[in-house]
Amino acid sequence: MALDGLTLYCLKSELRQLIGGKIEKIYQPENEMISISIRNNRKNYKLVMSAGASNARIHLTDQNFENPATPPPFCMALRKHLISGIIKDIRQEGFDRILHIDVFTKTELEDPVILTLTIEIMGKHSNIILYDQNMTILTCIKNVTPDMSKRPVLPGIQYQSPPTVKKLSPDDIDIDKFAELLASTKKISAFFTENFEGISPLISKEILFRAGVDGTSQKDAAILYSKFKSIIDSVKNKEYDPTLAIDINTGMYRDFSCVKLTHMAQECTIKKFDSLNELLDEYYTVHEKQSRMLQLSSELTRIINTNLDRCYKKLKIQQTDLSEAEDREKYRLYGELIIANIYNLQKGQESAELYNYYNNTTITVPLDPALSPAENAQRYYKRYNKLKNAYSVVSAQIEETEKEINYLESLLTNIEQAEDESDLMDIKAELIKEGYIKSNTKKKEIEYKSKPRHYKHGDFDIYVGKNNLQNDYLTLKFARAEDLWLHTSKIHGSHVIIKAYGRKIPDETLEAAARLAAYYSKARQSSKVPVDYTIRKNVKKPNGAKPGMVIYENYKTIYVNPDIKDIQEA
Structure with missing residues (x-):
């Protein structure tokens, strides 16, 4: 969701509190983003501006950013021209997605000058540009050469506003003109976005929804005009309604607007804010985090699924080999029967009907006519010995492959439950350490960022691992011999530890910990989930086992529903 012109118009009125403020610091934490510290009326403000293709924006923020040790050239140029400057005005061109910040400052020769810092919010063409009173560009966050666009943006050339499609101002149209435009439109769902400045598809959908129009048919012009005018008037009168739509099912931040998004109320939780700055700060902070998580989880899932496919194919081949090896006794029998009847057989025979003295039946034994009876017997004995050896080898290989599949599937569960x-x-x-991802980082130098989940139940501490390495740490290093260990029975999930400290663990605490084990497992959406529990000293890790893989004995099983709403997080 990008900032539309109508929302930017509302935001402009909030940002005008910066007028008269002094620019004290400028940083560039990311390639296409800057943050500006401003002091005004004894208050400190932090203004963030981004020209990112998917997150171009401007708003006040409370977030702290990690800045590079060496400031980029654009940041240095802004510091040179704007530090100690005073903000004189904040302007918008109609309802377009362009905002200008005029700054009074002085040149190196102490001559007073007005410089303009402009942000253009236009998707992949977004930019942040500084130019002087003569419209000469001093610096820009993205250089646009003549080869890249008909409108170059480079230091030293004249600043020109981006080319725009001629549209009507939404605050300057009467019912007659509105009805005339509506009558000539072919697609009512695109009517507002094609004819009026600042109206995004999101706000267009909201107007159509309030008017009772689904976007496929004409509607009475008076009703549409009334709903349209109502929204525009509320914006003009600064009675806008900063609103965030959060997907009910996924928790993803879907959309935001300066108007209440009633058309999304069925599928989203609608969260209201006191200001657009507060809304935008939360939306972009959380949305960028969610986007990074989605991208990273997709990357990790792809890597794991690729290795799972490899393991599934390998397991199928191994099972075929094992099935063949299970028939090895047949070849030993063929060899024995040929030896027992060797004087009755001749070279050149393709088969022989031989008496099986083990079950008193006659069986047909295939023969190679190019070989003598003794050579045929030897051939079957060799095949028997080969399959006999293969059976034990392939059985061990299948066990290892199944362990790897079990491990990789547990990683998928960890990804699904990553918070x-x-x-x-x-x-x-963990994938780097186990060799599934190539990296130049030495395994001993790999740092782990997260900590186990920590819950309280009465006076007892309960710890839950978030991944296999944490599971190993909790079970093998953190827990003491008398602590209680829990895990879903034959289901991928987290290791759970109840710290006993020599005390008897109440049944209520055991049941709460079991619910945590069920909740943080593959069976989260199930009921009556079996959870095994035993004291820590009964849990062992086999030599060479993958992270998180353990064996245990002397355990009991409890069945619980994975509901943890009443369990307090420490």
Whole structure:
């Protein structure tokens, strides 16, 4: 969701509190983003501006950014021209997605000058540009050469506003003109976006929804005009309604607007804010985090599924080999029967009917006519011995392949239940350590970011691993011999530890920990989930086992529903 012109118009009125403020610091934490510290009326403000293709924006923020040790050239140029400057005005061109910040400052020769810092919010063509009173560009965050666009943006040339499609101002149209435009439109769903400045598809959908129009048919012009005018008037009168739509099912931040998004109320939670700055700060902070997590989880899932496909194919081949090896006794029998009847057989025979003295039946034994009876017997004995050796080898290989499949599937469960970026980074580090991802980082130098989940139940502490490496740490290093260990029975999930400290663990605490184990497992959406529990000293890790893989004995099983709403996180 990009900032539309109508929302930017509302935001402009909030940003005008910066007028008269002094620019004290400028940073560039990312390639296409700057943050400006401003002091005004004894208050400190931090203004963030981004020209990113998917997150171009401007708003006040409370976030702290990590800045590079060496400021980029664009940042240095802004510092040179704008530090100690005073903000004189904040302007918008109609309802377009362009905002200008006029700054009073002085040149190196102490001559007063007005410089303009402009942000153009136009998707992949977004830019942040500084130019002087003569419209000469001093610097820009993205250089656009003549080869790239008909409108170059480079230091030293004249600044020109981006070319725009001629549209009507939404605050300057009467019912007659509106009805005339509506009558000539072919697609009512695109009517507002094609004819009026600042109206995004999102706001267009909201107007049509309020008017009771689904976007496929004409509607009475008076009703549409009334709903359209109502929204525009509320914006003009600064009675806008900063609103965020959060997907009910996924929790993803879907859209935001300066008007209440009633058309999304069925599929989203609608969250209201006191200001657009507060809304935008939360939306972009969370949305960028969610986008990074989605991208990283997709990357890790792809890597794991690729290796799972490899393991599934390998397992199928191994099972075929094992099935063939299970028939090895047949070849030993063929060899024995040929030896027992060797004087009755001749070279050149393709088969022989031989008496099986083990079950008193006659069987047909295939023969190679090019070989003598003794050579045929030897051939079958060799095949028997080969399959006999293969059976034990392939059985061991199948066991290892199944362990690897079990391990990789547990990683998929960990990815599904990752709560933040650090959880996914730990899973990536684990994949690097196990050799599934190539990296120049030495295994001993890999850092893990997240910490186990910590819950309280009465006076007892309960810890839950977020990934396989944390499971190993909790079970093998953190827990003491008398602590209680829990895990879903034959289901991928987290290791859970109840710290006993020499005390008897109440049944209520055991049941709460079991619910945590069920919730943080593959069976989260199930009911009556079996959870095994035993004291820590009964849990062992076999030599060479993958992270998170353990064996245990002397355990009991409890059945619970994975509901943890009443369990307090520490």
